[in-house]
Every structure is written in structure tokens, then in C-alpha cells.
Amino acid sequence: MIAELLRSQPEIALFASLALGYFIGSFRLGPIQLGGVCGTLIVALLLGQTGARLSPDLKNIAFALFIFALGFTGGPQFFANIGRGWRYGLLSIVEIVAVLVLVMIVVVVMRLDVGTAAGLLAGAATESAVIGTASEAIGKLGLGDAETVRLQANIVTAYSVSYLFGLITIVLLTSQFAPLLLRVNLRDEAERVWRTLGGGGALEEGQRMGAPALVSRVFRVDAAMGLSIAALEQRYGGNLTVEQVERDGADLQIEPQLILAAGDIALVAGRREAIVEAAPAIGTEVTDNHFGSLVGERVDVVLTRGDVHGMTVAQLREQADPQQGRGVYIAAVTRLESTIPALPGTELNRGDVLTLVGAKADVARGASRLGYVLPPTQKTDFVYLGLGVLLGMAIGRLGGRVGGVSIALGTGGGCLLSGLLFGWIRSRHPLIGSLPSAAAQILKDFGLATFIAAVGLSAGPDAIKLVREYGVALPFVGVLMVLVPGLLSLWIGRMFLKLDAPMLLGAIAGQQCSTPAISALVGVAGNSTPVIGYTITYAVSNILLPLMGPVVVGLAGKLG
Structure with a gap:
């Protein structure tokens, strides 16, 4: 009864996969959380046993929108970090080269098919977009329909198994084991880096959020009498500003040359550390509600x-x-x-x-x-969006042979590149191409989840076969493909790039595109300094890894 309903109305299977998948993905076990995409894939694989299938056209449209939005939002940061962020970006290159080499070794040793090889790369690197680009590449190999479906199903199955174990590995490596290998106390190191960057006070991150960095205080001028407003502000590096001055009940016009007099009531605003330091040199803090705020x-x-x-x-x-x-x-x-x-x-x-x-x-x-x-608009420029996706589809038709290996970008790779270009143009010319961040996030979340649900439903019947064939080998390889590039980056980043431990560990989480890893890392560090390294490698890996889907398919097809 249920199976017949799902087969006749596959949209029920889609939204059931989304709802149940995101519900399952919301549960957290310590620092480990599967997330909505992996949860959706698990539910779709189970519902796929009923024979429910989504239209291939819907799958392709959803992936094109997701991958374009991914490139669009990441374009400005990707290009910004190509030059100055090279030390961190190098770790993303280490990640890509290491996992490609490992996948090819496993392909030769275990005689893996191209689908399983691509799924291992996607899962171990926790980069779901690889599923789409690799699936497209397999579809262009000219194989029979049954063989194409089987190989694409193997991508999803290998991804789901290796993702789970890869996720656990990267979370534990960055937040627990790597600090031990570096012989550092991560919390102490994060506090030291925080102070180096100009942060003050031995406060936990939650306390910092509770105590605003920007404040305003009202003082009765005493010690600062005879000082001009400009002199007082320059003494503290411009980190505080005299916003209002009242003298004998009258408000004075604020000018840099205004000399403060004893008894003046002054509203001073600025960074909390500067206000605290300057307070004794200004006068006595008073309560005066008729003044404004910062x-x-x-x-x-x-x-x-x-x-x-x-x-x-x-x-x-x-x-x-x-x-x-x-x-x-x-x-x-x-x-x-x-x-x-x-x-x-x-x-x-x-x-x-x-x-x-x-x-x-x-x-x-x-x-x-x-x-x-950023204008407070909710309007999306569909002309810009449509042209971007069309250009991506045109780019995706390009391909060729490199060293005897046939490589085609496909719609996924093409839309990713066009998204990069259109996002960069938007950052340079902000009056065109409006795509609000909330709208872009919807395109990414719903597009990817719908695509994952579609491929999960189609892969359902073949998933159990692949797990039976390789058994524990897939989880083992998934762990290995996280540990090797992670440890290699840890060594290179510490010995040669001389990166501070919090930023280095954040960069390793970013090269894996792992949001759960950076969340766990920030919790252990006690402040958000690891995010500085994370954003750079995340931007680079999030763009380059999806482009590796067709590369893996081409290489695995030649070596496997």
C-alpha cells in the first residue's frame, strides 16, 4: 500500500526524505552531527527500496541551482584568497592531491568501479557536490542505462558509508588528537592568539558575546579637563569617540578642537577595552538617561x-x-x-x-x-540568475582528453564556474545581479537536498549489494582518506608554514569542508580564532573539490 503510493506519487517520497532526513540529521552525539543532507540520503536510500523514483529532469535542475548558488556566494572570497591567503590555500591543494592519490591507489588495489571511487572521494572529503559532478561524468561515458544507474548508485552508497566515518574522524582529529600531536593546550593557544590579534581579557567566548565589544558610557569630566576632543580620541588610537558634551545644561557642538572643562558631562562611545582603560583619565562615570547610546x-x-x-x-x-x-x-x-x-x-x-x-x-x-x-531586499534578479545558469550549462558542454583520460565538466562543473564568475562580477558591480543571502541559502539547501533525495531513491536497490561486496573496507578507506591528508597538512602547516595552532586546525577542518568539525573546534578552543583559518580553505576546497568529480571518474576508468 505505502510502496504503491510512493511509486505513484514520488513527490511524497521527496518531502518525506527531506522532513525525516533533516530531523535525523539534527540529533547530536557529542561533537558529531550528521546534518540534514546525510540524513536525507539515508532516508532516501530506505524509501528507494519501494521503487519510488524522481524525474531525472528535477534532479538536474535542483543540482544546477545548488551548484550555481554555491559558486555565486563563494566567488568573491575564492578570488580574494587566491593571492594573500596562499599559506592556507596550500592546505586545500594538499587535501585534493592527497585524496586523489589515495583514491587511485584504492582503485588499483581493490579494483573499484568509477562510481565507488567517486563516492569515496565525496564522502571522505565531506563534499556532497562531488556526487553531482561525478554522476554527470558517468552519464557521459556512453554506457548502457542499467550500468550507468548502477555506477551512479555506487557513488551514493560509497558516499554515505565513507561520509559517516570520515565525519567522525575529522571532528576527533581536529578537536582532540591534533592538539596532542602538536603538544599544545588548544584553549591556551587560542587565548594567546586572541590577545595577539588585539582582544583583551581572559573571557570565554560566551562571556565575550554577553559583554558587548562596543559600548557607551557617560562621564563627569575631571582628569581630562584641558584636553581637546581630538587629543583624547587620538590618545586611545581612535578606539573611542566623544559623541556628546553638555556644559551648564547646554549641548555643545562637537568639534575636534573643543576643549573639555571640569564638570562637563560627556558621552563617550567605542570599544569596551578602550573605554575601560580611558575611564580613570576622563573622570567619574555617572548615570544620565537623557543621553543617547552608541x-x-x-x-x-x-x-x-x-x-x-x-x-x-x-x-x-x-x-x-x-x-x-x-x-x-x-x-x-x-x-x-x-x-x-x-x-x-x-x-x-x-x-x-x-x-x-x-x-x-x-x-x-x-x-x-x-x-x-547590503540592501534590505528580498528580491532576486532572475534575469541574472537565469543567464548565469544558462552560461554554466554552455560551459559544461566543454570537455576533452588529458593524457588519454576523457574529462567533461558537465552542467555541475559549468554552473560552478559561471557562479564563481557571476558572484565576482556582483561584488565588483553591486547594482546588478541581486541574489539575497537568504535566497541563495534556500537555493543551496533545497537544491542539494532535492538532488540527494533523487539519487538516493534511485540508488536504493543497489546500495545493499555494494555494502555486501566490500564490507568494512569502505569505512576503513574513508577513515584513511581523512587521516592522511589531515596529518600531512598538520605537519606542513606547523613545520613549514608556521601557522598558529588554532588557525591551522581550523584550516584543516575547512579543507575537509566540515562544518561540524569547526563547530567542535571552536567549542574546545573557547573562542572563534580557528574560524579565521577555516574560511580560507573552505572557500578554496568548496570550489575545487566538486571539479574533481569528473577527474576521478576519468582516472578511475583508466586505472580500474
Whole structure:
């Protein structure tokens, strides 16, 4: 009865896979969480035993939208990190080369077919997009329909097995075993790096979030009498601003040359550490509710200035004209949907989203000099989106033979490259190509989950056969393909690149495209310094790994 219903109405199987899959994926066992995509795949494999199938056209459309949105959102950061982020980006190259070599060794030793080989790469690297690009490549091999379906099913099965064990391995390696191998206390190292970047106070991450980095205080001027506003602000590196001054009940016009007098009531805003340090040198803190507060305006600005790329927050403030930078503060830095510490020593990259706070006029002035304000729009430019996907499909038809190996990009690889290009163009010319972050996230999440559900349903009957054939070999290989590149990157990053432990471990989590690993790592470190390394390798690996799908299929077909 149920099987007949699912076969006659496969859309029920799709949404059942999504709902149950994301429910299963939400459960956490310590630092381990499967996530919605893997959960959807597991449920789809089970429901696939009923014979329910989704249209191949729906599968292709869903994957094209997902992979284009992936390239679109990652494009600015990918290009921004090609140059200055080479030390971290090198670890992504280590990851790709190592897993390719390991997959080819396993193909020769175990006589794997191209589908199983591609699935091992996708699962061990925890990069679901490889499933799509490899599936397309298999579809272009000119095999019979039955053989093509079998090989594509093997991708999904090998992925699901190796993903689970690879996920556990990368989480435990980065958060538990690697600090022991480096002989460091990760929490102490993260605190040291935090201080090096300009953070203050031995506070846990939760305490930092509870105590805002940007505050305002009201003082009765005493020790600062005779100082001009400009002199007081410059004494603390521009990290505080005198926003209002009241003298004898009247508000004074704020000018850099204004001399503070004893008894003045002054509203001072800025970074918490600077306010705490300056308090004794200003006067006595008082309670005065009729004054305003620091956060008069809060806007998100996309950094587009090329000359600012690679500067720290402190360097940006130092090179800015004192009057242009006055009263503008960077409250947060968002990179690839991850928030990194907005500390004086934090390096800024083109494409970062900077959250600026301050008075309305000050924030508007700062935003105009740094990039463009993210407009609060929910409208998607479907002309831009449609042209991007069409161009990706055209690029995907390109292919050729390299060293006797036939390689074709396919729709997945083509849409990924066009997404990169269109995302980069959007970052340079923000008035065109609106694709709000929420809309892009929906395209990525729903597109990938729908694609995974479709291939999982079609792979259902063949999944058990592959597991029976190889048994424990697939989980073992999945663990090995995480450990080898991870340990290699750990050695190279420490011995030759001289990376700090928190950023190095974050970069290893990023080269694996593993969100659960960085979440566990941040929890152990006690602050978000590992995210600095994570965002760079994540950007590079997230783009390059999907392009390896056709490469693995071509090489495995020649060697297997």
C-alpha cells in the first residue's frame, strides 16, 4: 500500500526524505552531527527500496541551482584568497592531491568501479557536490542505462558509508588528537592568539558575546579637563569617540578642537577595552538617561576596496583620515556565512561583510568609503540568475582528453564556474545581479537536498549489494582518506608554514569542508580564532573539490 503510493506519487517520497532526513540529521552525539543532507540520503536510500523514483529532469535542475548558488556566494572570497591567503590555500591543494592519490591507489588495489571511487572521494572529503559532478561524468561515458544507474548508485552508497566515518574522524582529529600531536593546550593557544590579534581579557567566548565589544558610557569630566576632543580620541588610537558634551545644561557642538572643562558631562562611545582603560583619565562615570547610546545605526557593508584587502582592522583605522574614520566601528566581520573575530589584528578580505555601528552620518560616510551597503531586499534578479545558469550549462558542454583520460565538466562543473564568475562580477558591480543571502541559502539547501533525495531513491536497490561486496573496507578507506591528508597538512602547516595552532586546525577542518568539525573546534578552543583559518580553505576546497568529480571518474576508468 505505502510502496504503491510512493511509486505513484514520488513527490511524497521527496518531502518525506527531506522532513525525516533533516530531523535525523539534527540529533547530536557529542561533537558529531550528521546534518540534514546525510540524513536525507539515508532516508532516501530506505524509501528507494519501494521503487519510488524522481524525474531525472528535477534532479538536474535542483543540482544546477545548488551548484550555481554555491559558486555565486563563494566567488568573491575564492578570488580574494587566491593571492594573500596562499599559506592556507596550500592546505586545500594538499587535501585534493592527497585524496586523489589515495583514491587511485584504492582503485588499483581493490579494483573499484568509477562510481565507488567517486563516492569515496565525496564522502571522505565531506563534499556532497562531488556526487553531482561525478554522476554527470558517468552519464557521459556512453554506457548502457542499467550500468550507468548502477555506477551512479555506487557513488551514493560509497558516499554515505565513507561520509559517516570520515565525519567522525575529522571532528576527533581536529578537536582532540591534533592538539596532542602538536603538544599544545588548544584553549591556551587560542587565548594567546586572541590577545595577539588585539582582544583583551581572559573571557570565554560566551562571556565575550554577553559583554558587548562596543559600548557607551557617560562621564563627569575631571582628569581630562584641558584636553581637546581630538587629543583624547587620538590618545586611545581612535578606539573611542566623544559623541556628546553638555556644559551648564547646554549641548555643545562637537568639534575636534573643543576643549573639555571640569564638570562637563560627556558621552563617550567605542570599544569596551578602550573605554575601560580611558575611564580613570576622563573622570567619574555617572548615570544620565537623557543621553543617547552608541548604536544609532547598524548596517552591513560588503568590502569592495582592493587596497584594503589584507589590511588589519587596526591598519585600516590608522590609514584613514581621522575625520573620515571618526565614530565608525566594525562590530563584526562575516566571511562565507561564518563570523570571525572583529579584533584590531583581524585581516580583512575583499568580499567580507563588515557590520558598522555608530551615528547615522558616521556610518553612512564609512560605508561609502569601504564598499556598498547590503540592501534590505528580498528580491532576486532572475534575469541574472537565469543567464548565469544558462552560461554554466554552455560551459559544461566543454570537455576533452588529458593524457588519454576523457574529462567533461558537465552542467555541475559549468554552473560552478559561471557562479564563481557571476558572484565576482556582483561584488565588483553591486547594482546588478541581486541574489539575497537568504535566497541563495534556500537555493543551496533545497537544491542539494532535492538532488540527494533523487539519487538516493534511485540508488536504493543497489546500495545493499555494494555494502555486501566490500564490507568494512569502505569505512576503513574513508577513515584513511581523512587521516592522511589531515596529518600531512598538520605537519606542513606547523613545520613549514608556521601557522598558529588554532588557525591551522581550523584550516584543516575547512579543507575537509566540515562544518561540524569547526563547530567542535571552536567549542574546545573557547573562542572563534580557528574560524579565521577555516574560511580560507573552505572557500578554496568548496570550489575545487566538486571539479574533481569528473577527474576521478576519468582516472578511475583508466586505472580500474
